Amino acid sequence: MSLESAVLKKLGQGAPEWLCRRREHAWNVYKNTPLPTTQSEEWRYTDLSQIVDLESLKFLLPGDVDLNGSLPEILEGVLNENRTASGSSFLVDGLTTNIDSEASLSAQGVIFTSLRSAVEDYSDLLEEHLAVEALPPEKGKFEALNAAFWTDGVLLYVPRGVNIKLPFRTVNYLSHAGSAVCTRTLIIAEAGSQVSYVEEIISEDFDEITLASSSLEVIAKEGAQVQFVSIQQSGHGVFCQSAQRTLAHRDSILNTLNVGLGGSVSRVDLNSQLLGSGAKSDMLGIYFGDQNQCFDHNTSQDHVASNSGSDLLYKGALDGSSRAAFRGIIRVHPGAQGTDAYQTNRNLLLSDNARADSLPNLEIEADDVKCSHGATIGQLDKEALFYLLSRGLSRQQAERLVVLGFLGDVMSRLPLGDVVDEVTQAIEQKLLTHA
């Protein structure tokens, strides 16, 4: 079914009225928002008109997905990895197929459920937070699209003071070429709680452009600590669009890591809001492009309250004819004294046809601040290479090692051991094709 009101009706069947109204509103915003062009600063380096025709995508509805067939190989692989997690969920083409979590957690009031069932079970919670507080449809074309047409996703709610050691994990799998899949994640961490969440996006390779649209809303209340990790390893033909907005209240710590490895085009819009005094946000990113891949990151660090801190580090390596664009902005709002805000983007060009563009911006309207940004685009560290070659490594081995060290630097700041290993392996896998 293509993009039209009929889809909305179908999605709204049996849903509470507030949700139908909210979807209807988002659909109106979507229709009234033009597709961004390269004329706009935020889309300067990614020409959407060359990538996707939203009107021609097929929107999968709950009845369209066959959940009873045998699991695809790629998904089996992930399932068999035997991961340690507090809870895990699987989504196939935008619908949850399994979800479970440790029983002891639900006894403490932790909610880890699919968004579809949350509509029935936790309607009030969703009404208060979903697509209104962090990511209302007015934020942009894709935010509106997702708010109107999301089919499923995850709700993670951690009550006050509950401290969860192991991460929750979600795997989002796409199987239909030419489809549009819209999912959402809502994470609410109450005061003093601690939680981490890891999502992965995987898919088959597709001949037709396929849209994976995801929206992430994270709310960290006073003193809460939240870690969010996204690992994007989708196949060819996938346009991975992800809008993320995190709200960090007083003394909270809200860290994110975005790993971009797969897909044909990947666009991440991440906005970190430092709303309370003492709030901190580490924003980490890794991308590795080859062939014709494009990675476009658009980040912003909004310091609204005083004495908050943010530190962004995005590093990427580009092989083949891949391309990366990074546009980041630190905004220190009037009155946000005592802000510490940093932003660094580093790129390695591994091939003659790779290209990187970087726009690290600052807008500072308070004077008692420490802010800096840096961007570099360059080649492999010659001295490191020389050293490794002199130790008997082949050029190929040496180059791989240097790239791994360059990107690994980001992961050393993430305290999730299993995830670090998985990402490292995935990068190693990709590096095997580097000639």
Add this chain to the structure above:
Amino acid sequence: MPENELIQNLDLDEYKYGFIDQETHVFRTRPGLDEDIVRQISERKEEPQWMLDFRLKALRTYEAKPMPKWGGDLSKLEETLEEIYFYVKPQDQMERSWDDVPENIKNTFERLGIPEAEQKVLAGVGAQYESEMVYHSLKDEWESQGVIFDSIEDGLKNHPELFREHFATVIPPADNKFSALNSAVWSGGSFVYIPRGVHLETPLQAYFRVNQERMGQFERTLIIVEEGAQAHYIEGCTAPVYSTDSFHSGVIEIVLKRDSRFRYTTIQNWSNNMYNLVTQRALVNENATMEWLDGNLGSKLTMKYPSCYLMGEGAHGSIMSIAYASDGQHQDTGGKVVHAAPNTTSSIVSKSISKGHGRSSYRGLCKVYEGSTNARSNVECDALLINDTSRTDTYPYIEIEEKRSTVGHEATVSKVGDEQLFYLKSRGMSEEEAMALIVRGFIEPIAKELPLEYAVELNRLIELEMEGSVG
């Protein structure tokens, strides 16, 4: 304007160049701009047909281009442009001796210290008043070596082939809205030619003064530096303070042949009612070195990004800029370096100070085209904020298509540290003295590159501006 209003707007303590001369002109066009006015300017200048055609085509380009939506606030500019005089001719002809310059105009430049500096430290001086160069002179020793330093109009008249070969080749009219406007109504500016191998030991200076209220000044400068030649050109500008806005939009084109070296220094100290939208660009050929030294202290809004197009192997471009934004000022400045050949290098160093409600923005581009192997570029921006109402922004664009290149950008923002202030105060300095000392230290790396008299002037200005800035 009633006299008391004028006095209110004058604040000589802060801006000592704000004095107003009696209005004198032998001709001026009516306010506003249309084809007829462009024809009048061209006719007055007795130009060849090709230049009139060039101007008229540029006017159409200007009209077709939308007002830029980025940078500073240009929302009221359209109104201003309807009311200003696009061409004001202050005297009948340009003079070679100060004695022949009309008394009141000569007095203006004497108050600005130009004739004195000319004798002591300069190779040549050009002085522009309103729309025309009123004085131009080059010392004999340089003239005899074939150096040309003339008004742009005389450049066109006396060296038509050399002029036409290079004019508008570095900055075509369609480059941006304001280069199109300048191309349509340009008047005044310098034509400079440094012959092969000639090293000018002292600088050339052009001084720009706007006296007329609601005035548009559109100087056009074309500089050709032949193989192995070296020179330094300084540009200064001031204007009286009026309650209405004025407009200055220059186009400066520089061609550096192989192995040459050129430095262009600007000390922009327009009054705070001036829009200053300037396009400056240098084409840098093999092993040549271009240096822009750009000081922006005055104006209401400045949008200016001196650029180096590194076209030949081994070319080097350097841009050093200081911006100072106080109440009611927005300095949107920076620089552009484009690497289009192997082994090219560039560096941009930008320092800005924002005080009161002032806003300074760094906006820059570093572009490395594929094939520019071993290109290296480094950009450093430092911003100092004096008050909690001050604002600073950094908008660098970095676009790299060549793997074998190295590009870095760094920016920091800070305020004057309490510890630094405390230390200096404990050594017996007043808070204001301490503040001025810290700010001077901050801009020192660039100030030391300035000719001595400008460095002194800059430091004096910083001291004045720091008065009452504390607390």
